[in-house]
Amino acid sequence: MLKNLFAAMPVDAAHEAFDDLLDVPGLRIERIVSHGQKSPSDFWYEQDEDEWVIVLQGSAALQVTGRNDLVMLAPGDHYWIPAGLRHRVHSTAQDGPTIWLAVHRS
Template identity: 40%
Template sequence: MKNIFDGITAVGEEEQFDLLMKGTHYRIDRIVSSGHSSPQGFWYDQEDDEWILLVQGKATLEVEGKFIDMKAGDYMFLPKNCKHRIEKTSVEPICIWLCFFSIE
């Protein structure tokens, strides 16, 4: 058995990305953020569908021009090629994301 909070290191300038599980058609990542945001003008435009759950913390995403505030327990689906970016993430508590990617 494992725990979603195990192995979190002190978050520095970069977010912490951890691959938790991978199969033929899926990947599950844990991302740890602390005051991080996407660079101005940067957009994620991924080739895979993504389902995200904010396990801990607060964050604001910009999804195709619309700002979405998230708190612990909130989740959403981002279809492939849905342009999105991280506007801001909380520092205290740090943000812990669980991200499920559907790989074609």
């Protein structure tokens, strides 16, 4: 079935939206739409699966353990997050939605 990544965009800017686009054994692809959201200051992701993220629209900054600088993502920028690497979303664009794809591999 043909679908469009930019169709049926969430309209509630108060909440970040996570939508699975594909979920098959060993692989999950999700669309994330952020409206200025970020991780709480005391929260870190530390996942059991590898993750590759790409920003399609907007911008984001990731804080990653072991890096002194933030990982700044603009449209087209992508970043590999191996399983077990602690990371958090430092910020997303305030002036419009940030649309990402996250590919999770177990």
